Each structure stands twice: as C-alpha cells, then as structure tokens.
Amino acid sequence: MRTFAEPRVVAEQRPDGALLLRSAEPLGDHPAHLALSLRHWASAAPDAVLATDGTGSLTYGRAARDADAIGQALLDLGASRERPVMVLSGNSLAHLRITLACYTAGVPVVPVSAAYSLLSKDHGRLRAMAELVRPGVVFADDADAFGPALEATRAHAVTDLEPLAAAVPGASLAAAFDAITPDTVAKVLFTSGSTGTPKGVLNTHRMLTANQAMLRATWPFLVDEPPVLVDWLPWSHTFGGNHNVHLVLTNGGTFHVDTGRPAPALFERSITALTATRPTVYLNVPAGYAVLVPRLEADPAFARHFFSRLRLLFCAAAAMPTALWDRIRRLVDRHADHPIPLTAAWGATETAPAATSAHWADAPCGSIGVPLPGVTVKLVPVGGKREIRVAGPNVTPGYFDAPDRTAAAFDEDGFYRTGDAAALADPADPGRGLVFDGRIAEDFKLTTGSWVSTGALRTALVSAAGVLSDAVIAGHDRAEVTALAWLNPIEARVLCGKDHDVALDDQFLRDHLADVLASLGDGLGSASRITRLLLLADPPDLDAGEITDKGYVNQLAVLGRRAGAVERLYADPPDPDVITAAGSAR
Structure with missing residues (x-):
C-alpha cells in the first residue's frame, strides 16, 4: 500500500485578491462520533492493544467496557454537556480511559496541561479555566501531587478510577x-496563548472524526496498517490529544505512552520507550527532533532499530x-533499509488540528503542503503577506462562552482567521503546496520602515547556530534587529567538546555565535540581519505565558516581560554579555 495519496489542488483567484485552494478529492465517510470508533474496534478486535503506558496495557474490549461504566459514573456524579470533566494529570491509561468515557457519555472532556497544576506557583490560569467551564468533575491520577490544583478548581475531585469502573451502565448512559x-x-481545548489569554476551543465530534477521514485519505496505508505510535506529546494540546490519539483510535492501532519529554532530565525515558517499541509512524515537534537526532547520530544500532x-x-x-531537517534526511539515508519520507503539516487547535499536509515524498523543509480533502484555504493579503484562513468540517464552531471572541475569529465568508501567513511554494503551480511565512501579529517594522519577518529570522538563526533551543526576535521601532535566545x-x-553544561560566557561558544551572526547578515539589509544576541539563563516562564506545553515560545510575552533584557541588547556601548556580529563583546 502506498504511503501517500497524490495531491490534487483546485485554485480560484478571486477579484478581491484572495486565493482559494481546495483538494480535488472529496471527503470520505466518517463516523458520527468517536465513541462509535471505539465500539467498532472493541467488536472487531477486542483483544488488540489500544494503549500502554509502562504500567500496563488497555485492550479495545476493556476500553469500551470501562468507557460505559465510567461514563455512567460520571453522569451520576453530575457531569453533563453543561458541566464537563476536567483532567489535570498527564498522558496515561487513566487519562485515556476517562476521555473515552466522556466521549461515550456525551460529556465534554477538558484536558489541561499538567504544568498548570505542577509548575504553577499560584494556579491562576487553572482557576480561570475552571471558572470558565465550571466542571462537574475534575480528575487527576495523583492525589498528593495534584492536591493543591484540585482544590483550586473547586469541583468534585476524582483520583481513583477503579470505583467508577465498577459502576453498572444504565438507562441514563x-x-x-x-x-x-x-x-x-x-472536548474543550485551551489554546496555548501565543496571541493572548487562553481560549476554550470547542471541539465537536464532527471536527475530530472528519479530520481523521482527511488523514486516511492522504495516508492510505492506514487503512491496512494500523499505526503503532510511541509518543510523548501532551494530550492537553491538539497535536498529541487529537491528531495522534485519534489516529490510533480511528485506525485500530496501538498507542505507547512515552512518559519522557525532550528535556535533559526526562529524555532518557523517551529513549527507553523507543528502544522497547519500534513505531510505524513517528510524530514530533522540532524541539523533540532536536534532542532525538544527536542520539541517533551517536548510536547507529539505535538508529537502525528506530x-x-x-x-x-x-x-x-x-x-x-x-x-x-537535513540531518534527519541524512540519518534515514545512512541507517534505514527502505525509503522513509519526512513530511510536515499545518493546522491549529481550531482546525482539529490538521488543515494542510505535505503528502508527497520529496517535500522540502518549510513546506506545509496542500489543503486536506474537505478543507478550503483562503489566502488573504494582509500587511504584505497572505493570511491563511480555513473553512471545512474540521473547523471549530467557536469558543466556550465567548461570543465576541467567536465572532471576531471568522471573516465575512465564515473562514476562520488563523493569524498565520503562507506563500505558494511555486506561484505557477499551487499543487506544489504552501510554505509557512510566520505569524502576522509577530512581524514588525524597523524605524527604517522595513518589515521584519520574525518567523523566518528565528528559524534561520536557530538552524545556523545549531546550539540554540529557541529564540525571539526584537527590534520593533528600532533601527536594527536583535535576538534573545536560550541555549540547547x-x-x-x-x-x-565538554562533558558538562557549557557556561553562557564560554568564549568558544560566544565566538561561534558571533560568527553565525556575521554569516547570516552578510550582504543583507537591516530587516534580514540580526546584529546582536543575548543568551538568557532563566527559562521561559509558564505562569507568565512565555511558553506553552507544546514547546514553543510566545514571542510577544517574552519581549514584554523581559523588556530589561531587550534594553541591554540596544545599550551603547554594548552590554558586555551581548554577542555582536562583529565578534565577542568581551
């Protein structure tokens, strides 16, 4: 069975300057709701393993029985369409069981990043989320660790599913x-807050089942090859909790919960999980690949296994x-005994999440592909770029109890305004797909009047430096572009060449970064040249909205909260800690 379906795109140029793109392939049939997928596989393959998490396994048959029993218990406890179930703890079999129970009972589930419970100092965001959705039940799998967070929600708390799983399903279920x-x-998913305070995005069953039908149409091998995933991505985010979990559930696959993360203290767990199980599809964010790739390069046997x-x-x-991207390609060429395409996609929490996909083997880095079947993309000129707007059955009807926000999120034609920008990879051939062109709200002008594309500059800097985990670009109403960054x-x-952590003032490191700035800016105008760089010791702050649980930095929040660091970038003479393109300032 082939890996990809051939992309076929229909384009329509409108008189108002907007360009409409859609797939020529119609959207196929899909279940009315996700609980039907669970019951289908529980009947067709009751003993097949749906998920493992290192502590045990869950078959489809057991999952369906538990969903019925726990669903009944949730209804008995007061959960309903108006009083959802909030889940505070991370990915686990227990988290999956209560999610499937909510699907079965018609009760919205509200997974919240565990970081808001475990890392937050005041639980301010968690309380705000609970006040908005008014959960009938709140679940966490560790009464001690999540005790203060459970109290902050002021809802009926559950920390043990087994009494619920003993309930007898009845007429109300x-x-x-x-x-x-x-x-x-x-489901109600809270956005990461990259453009403001978190919003509760309504995820209907139509959105989620339609999105999986779109993926099956573009990855046809799923029909005959149930996917096996080893995955850490948090279920409080649409990539892990919608795209990946439902990819397994819809196609009768197996989900191995990776309890690690792409962080030094936790990544060994990911290596252990990937050593124990060979995935058939591997899905990750750039931060995850950035930590995995050096291990694959250093261990050929592990790479061949992977x-x-x-x-x-x-x-x-x-x-x-x-x-x-290039390093991953080289690893595949060196260690794989069959072709393995590296591909990307684009979407949002509001699009369930996939809206476009680069479903062809030679997609270049930066390509986000073409619209999925059933999706129409509208590219609208905005500030010198083209904003991506989306319509289709995978698009949210709006935000939880926020009519004003909902109205503002859609244009006059009913397209969801994403705030992201894209450009045609080949203006003469829409079939070659789109390339991501940054977030419109994050771009700014220098005092010269030149627009700065922050997304392109950030990607160029992180890629060329090779030692940065992330960066934010500064320069609004300044004469030159600078950057704040964190070390990988x-x-x-x-x-x-060290066997211990490298200090931020290490001269070899500073000289390397100075050379990178010089090489990136060689011959370019002020809007495309980063002149100064400051490494930050303290990581992005979750409570301050500087970072999201999916691993990317909120540029606007960082610049606002770290205004003092930005001023250091522009000090004259240069601050001694600031690295300049001309060489180390020290």
Whole structure:
C-alpha cells in the first residue's frame, strides 16, 4: 500500500485578491462520533492493544467496557454537556480511559496541561479555566501531587478510577449515548496563548472524526496498517490529544505512552520507550527532533532499530530549522533499509488540528503542503503577506462562552482567521503546496520602515547556530534587529567538546555565535540581519505565558516581560554579555 495519496489542488483567484485552494478529492465517510470508533474496534478486535503506558496495557474490549461504566459514573456524579470533566494529570491509561468515557457519555472532556497544576506557583490560569467551564468533575491520577490544583478548581475531585469502573451502565448512559450527534462537543481545548489569554476551543465530534477521514485519505496505508505510535506529546494540546490519539483510535492501532519529554532530565525515558517499541509512524515537534537526532547520530544500532519499520516521519506545531531537517534526511539515508519520507503539516487547535499536509515524498523543509480533502484555504493579503484562513468540517464552531471572541475569529465568508501567513511554494503551480511565512501579529517594522519577518529570522538563526533551543526576535521601532535566545545544553556540549553544561560566557561558544551572526547578515539589509544576541539563563516562564506545553515560545510575552533584557541588547556601548556580529563583546 502506498504511503501517500497524490495531491490534487483546485485554485480560484478571486477579484478581491484572495486565493482559494481546495483538494480535488472529496471527503470520505466518517463516523458520527468517536465513541462509535471505539465500539467498532472493541467488536472487531477486542483483544488488540489500544494503549500502554509502562504500567500496563488497555485492550479495545476493556476500553469500551470501562468507557460505559465510567461514563455512567460520571453522569451520576453530575457531569453533563453543561458541566464537563476536567483532567489535570498527564498522558496515561487513566487519562485515556476517562476521555473515552466522556466521549461515550456525551460529556465534554477538558484536558489541561499538567504544568498548570505542577509548575504553577499560584494556579491562576487553572482557576480561570475552571471558572470558565465550571466542571462537574475534575480528575487527576495523583492525589498528593495534584492536591493543591484540585482544590483550586473547586469541583468534585476524582483520583481513583477503579470505583467508577465498577459502576453498572444504565438507562441514563444509553440515553446520553443515543443523544450524541456530530455537533456534540467532545472536548474543550485551551489554546496555548501565543496571541493572548487562553481560549476554550470547542471541539465537536464532527471536527475530530472528519479530520481523521482527511488523514486516511492522504495516508492510505492506514487503512491496512494500523499505526503503532510511541509518543510523548501532551494530550492537553491538539497535536498529541487529537491528531495522534485519534489516529490510533480511528485506525485500530496501538498507542505507547512515552512518559519522557525532550528535556535533559526526562529524555532518557523517551529513549527507553523507543528502544522497547519500534513505531510505524513517528510524530514530533522540532524541539523533540532536536534532542532525538544527536542520539541517533551517536548510536547507529539505535538508529537502525528506530527506522526499522517506520512508514513516515512527521513534524508539526512549529517550523523546523533547515539544518535539522537535513540531518534527519541524512540519518534515514545512512541507517534505514527502505525509503522513509519526512513530511510536515499545518493546522491549529481550531482546525482539529490538521488543515494542510505535505503528502508527497520529496517535500522540502518549510513546506506545509496542500489543503486536506474537505478543507478550503483562503489566502488573504494582509500587511504584505497572505493570511491563511480555513473553512471545512474540521473547523471549530467557536469558543466556550465567548461570543465576541467567536465572532471576531471568522471573516465575512465564515473562514476562520488563523493569524498565520503562507506563500505558494511555486506561484505557477499551487499543487506544489504552501510554505509557512510566520505569524502576522509577530512581524514588525524597523524605524527604517522595513518589515521584519520574525518567523523566518528565528528559524534561520536557530538552524545556523545549531546550539540554540529557541529564540525571539526584537527590534520593533528600532533601527536594527536583535535576538534573545536560550541555549540547547546537549548541542552546546557537542560544539564545545565538554562533558558538562557549557557556561553562557564560554568564549568558544560566544565566538561561534558571533560568527553565525556575521554569516547570516552578510550582504543583507537591516530587516534580514540580526546584529546582536543575548543568551538568557532563566527559562521561559509558564505562569507568565512565555511558553506553552507544546514547546514553543510566545514571542510577544517574552519581549514584554523581559523588556530589561531587550534594553541591554540596544545599550551603547554594548552590554558586555551581548554577542555582536562583529565578534565577542568581551
């Protein structure tokens, strides 16, 4: 079975300057709601393993029985369409069981990043979320660790699912199941806050099942090859919780919960998980690949094991640096015994999430592909770029209890305004897809009047430096562009030949970054040249909205909160800690 369906795009240039793009392939049939997918596989393959998390396994048959029992118990506890179930703890079999129970009982589930419970100092955001959705039940799998967070929600707390799983499904569950329609809200997901305070995005069953039908149409091998995933991406975010979990559930696959993360203290867990199980599809964000790639390069046996039965490698949620993309390609060429395409896609929490996909083997870095079947993309001229707007069955009806925000999110034609920009890879051939062109709200003008494309500059800097985990671009109403950045400790050790963490004032590191700034800016205008760089010691702050649980930095929040660091970038004479393109300031 082929990996990809051939992309076929229909384009329509409108008189108002907007360009409409859609797939020539119609959207196929899909279930009315996700609980039907669970019951289908529970009947067709009851003993097949749906998920594991290192502590045990869950078959489809057991998952369906638990969903019925726990669903009944949730209804008995007061959960309803108006009083959802909030989940505070991270990815686990327990989290999956209560999610499937909510799908079965027609009750919205509200997964919240565990970081808001475990890392937050005041639980301010968690309280705000709970006040908005008014949960009937709140669940966490560790009463001690999540105790303060559970109290902050002021809702009925559950920390043990086993008493709920002993409930006997009755008439109320049957009635609730029968009342589920495609427009029933399955989930409320809070956005990451990259453009403001978090919003509760309504995810209907139609959105989620239609999105999986779109993926099956573009990845036809899923029909005959149930996917096997080893995945850490948080279920509080649409990539992990919608795209990946439902990819397994819809296609009768197996989800191995990776309890690690792409962070030095936790990444060994990911290596252990990937050593124990060979995935058939591997999905990650650039930050995850940035930590995995050095391990694959250093261990050929592990690389051969990792690639041995992969169908494809997939990246989304943020732009991957070109240098990292190229390293992955070289690893595949060196260690895989069969072709493994590396591909990307684009979407948002509001689009369930996939809206476009680069479903062809030679997609270049930066390509976000073409519209999925059933999706129409509208490219609208905005400030010298083209904003991506989306319509289709995968698009949200709006935000939880926020009519003003909902109205503002859609244009006069009913297209969702994403705030992201894209350009045609080949203006003469829309079939070659789109390339991501940054977030419109993050771009700014220098005092010269030149527009700065922050997304392109950030990607170029992180890619060329090779030792940065992330960066934000500064320069609004300034004469030149500068950057704040964080060091990737693993890559910095490799660069500097150290067996311990590298200090930010390490002269070899500073000289390397100074050379990078000089090479990036050689011959370019002020809007495309980063003149100064300041490395930050303290990581982005979750409570301050500087970072999201999916691993990317909120540029506007960082610049606002770290105004003092920005002033240091522009001090004259240069601050001694600031690295300049002409060489180290020290």
